[in-house]
Amino acid sequence: MTSPGVTEPGAGPGPLLAEGTTADLFLLDDDRVLRRYRERHDLSREVAIMRHLGAHGFPVPQVWAAEGLDLVMERVHGPTLLQGLVAEEITIPAGAQLLADLHHRLHAVPPPEGEEHAVVHLELHPGNVVLSETHGPVLLDWSHARTGPADLDVALTGVLIAEVAVDDDTEYTRGARAFLAAFLAAADGDPASQVDAALRIRDEDRSLVPGERALLAPAAELVRHFCSL
Numbered sequence: 001m002t003s004p005g006v007t008e009p010g011a012g013p014g015p016l017l018a019e020g021t022t023a024d025l026f027l028l029d030d031d032r033v034l035r036r037y038r039e040r041h042d043l044s045r046e047v048a049i050m051r052h053l054g055a056h057g058f059p060v061p062q063v064w065a066a067e068g069l070d071l072v073m074e075r076v077h078g079p080t081l082l083q084g085l086v087a088e089e090i091t092i093p094a095g096a097q098l099l100a101d102l103h104h105r106l107h108a109v110p111p112p113e114g115e116e117h118a119v120v121h122l123e124l125h126p127g128n129v130v131l132s133e134t135h136g137p138v139l140l141d142w143s144h145a146r147t148g149p150a151d152l153d154v155a156l157t158g159v160l161i162a163e164v165a166v167d168d169d170t171e172y173t174r175g176a177r178a179f180l181a182a183f184l185a186a187a188d189g190d191p192a193s194q195v196d197a198a199l200r201i202r203d204e205d206r207s208l209v210p211g212e213r214a215l216l217a218p219a220a221e222l223v224r225h226f227c228s229l
């Protein structure tokens with residue numbers, strides 16, 4: 001069944017790019033990507049935030065259309081920061097600095113009208129950053145974004161990376177640990193003050209499997225440790 005939306009009814013929207021937790025991503029053509037939510041979903045906050053940030057020069061994909069469960073946006077060409085790190089095309093210190101800079105730039109954007117706090121992304125990890133040749137780093141995946149304290153955004157990124165770092169010892173988890181240390185050293189503010197709140201947000205994530213949930217407490221501990229250095 002096709003959801004009501006901005007693509008032709010009955011027509012396949014295009015090759016599947018990614019299957020997310022709540023939405024599928026399709027490539028419509030060389031310039032456009034469709035994010036199609038699977039369940040009842042209000043797109044208005046996500047779209048308003050993306051447009052607000054774009055208008056202030058923050059690097060987000062341009063929104064072309066939003067209707068029903070469908071969000072059509074600009075396709076950003078390039079590898080994700082995560083792919084760049086794994087391929088060793090970008091070093092851990094450089095990638096960590098890039099992620100800290102994106103936090104800094106995002107939280108410096110004036111709050112949307114009537115809001116006290118700036119926009120926070122709340123999933124600002126290397127898999128959601130595309131290293132575009134034309135626009136520089138672009139931040140994707142605004143489904144969790146809202147307004148809130150900047151320290152919460154940094155703490156949540158810390159916990160997300162730490163969840164990888166505290167898993168079984170491999171080259172990948174050691175890389176995540178080094179990345180986490182470099183990220184927290186480069187980040188602004190007082191993220192330690194928001195680790196408990198970040199942990200609660202992760203704990204409420206319905207997509208977590210029990211094995212992942214068990215990593216949350218050690219992950220939070222690791223973030224607190226690096227914040228105290």
Ligand SMILES: Nc1ncnc2c1ncn2[C@@H]1O[C@H](COP(=O)(O)OP(=O)(O)O)[C@@H](O)[C@H]1O
Pocket residue numbers: 017018019020021022023025033061073074075076077080127128130140141142
């Ligand atoms: N605007 C876009 N341009 C290019 N690729 C995209 C775009 N949006 C998403 N993608 C690709 O799809 C993947 C998943 O998209 P994302 O928005 O992060 O959803 P989720 O993490 O919920 O699956 C991204 O990692 C990226 O590879």
Ligand SMILES: [Mg+2]
Pocket residue numbers: 127128141
């Ligand atoms: Mg994502």
